[in-house]
Amino acid sequence: xxxxxxxxxxxxxxxxxxxxxxxxxxxxxxxxxxxxxxxxxxxxxxxxxxxxxxxxxxxxxxxxxxxxxxxxxxxxxxxxxxxxxxxxxxxxxxxxxxxxxxxxxxxxxxxxxxxxxxxxxxxxxxxxxxxxxxx
Amino acid sequence: xxxxxxxxxxxxxxxxxxxxxxxxxxxxxxxxxxxxxxxxxxxxxxxxxxxxxxxxxxxxxxxxxxxxxxxxxxxxxxxxxxxxxxxx
Numbered sequence: 001x002x003x004x005x006x007x008x009x010x011x012x013x014x015x016x017x018x019x020x021x022x023x024x025x026x027x028x029x030x031x032x033x034x035x036x037x038x039x040x041x042x043x044x045x046x047x048x049x050x051x052x053x054x055x056x057x058x059x060x061x062x063x064x065x066x067x068x069x070x071x072x073x074x075x076x077x078x079x080x081x082x083x084x085x086x087x088x089x090x091x092x093x094x095x096x097x098x099x100x101x102x103x104x105x106x107x108x109x110x111x112x113x114x115x116x117x118x119x120x121x122x123x124x125x126x127x128x129x130x131x132x133x134x135x
Numbered sequence: 136x137x138x139x140x141x142x143x144x145x146x147x148x149x150x151x152x153x154x155x156x157x158x159x160x161x162x163x164x165x166x167x168x169x170x171x172x173x174x175x176x177x178x179x180x181x182x183x184x185x186x187x188x189x190x191x192x193x194x195x196x197x198x199x200x201x202x203x204x205x206x207x208x209x210x211x212x213x214x215x216x217x218x219x220x221x222x223x
Contacts, residue, residue: 001220003207008211020199102217105222110196115156115160115163123221127141127191128161131191132139132190134218
């Protein structure tokens with residue numbers, strides 16, 4: 001999602017993801033410290049759609065991420081219609097959302113790993129609500 | 136009433152815990168308002184846009200994807216076509 005944003009909206013035509021190797025301008029790079037299999041504290045941005053869906057200011061989420069937005073590309077998360085919806089306790093961007101779209105969200109954690117019967121995850125509830133509205 | 140389709144772009148095999156968790160999360164969230172979840176391996180996207188894949192898209196876990204360019208095209212079309220999308 002962030003690579004698409006960088007290439008098509010921010011004009012970084014060779015924006016790349018380090019996981020794929022090769023050249024280009026890496027906007028997604030390996031984290032200094034892998035978050036694979038960790039739980040992280042997610043600070044939700046006040047006024048974001050994500051915060052409204054959670055009805056909370058900070059939550060615990062599980063992640064399998066070894067990659068994140070490159071340190072010198074963090075500004076992309078707040079440009080060209082995208083905004084930061086959450087950061088972690090190291091201030092790294094952990095979620096983004098579009099302002100001009102019914103539901104367009106990216107999380108650098110895995111909400112599905114915290115979902116359970118009778119306790120659906122707010123991100124998936126929000127997605128399906130938007131899908132029903134589009135039908 | 137037509138049930139909305141959610142396309143899940145994912146290359147992980149069906150027995151992978153994150154594959155199962157992603158489909159389970161959609162099931163949990165669909166309680167009372169059913170959806171049809173369809174896993175789309177990235178090498179079978181075949182130039183389809185987000186809207187032609189369904190009423191919503193989940194860009195699933197398990198990168199690197201087999202066809203990352205096709206995934207980027209779906210993300211771009213979801214953005215342009217107003218199709219709900221979450222990337223995890």
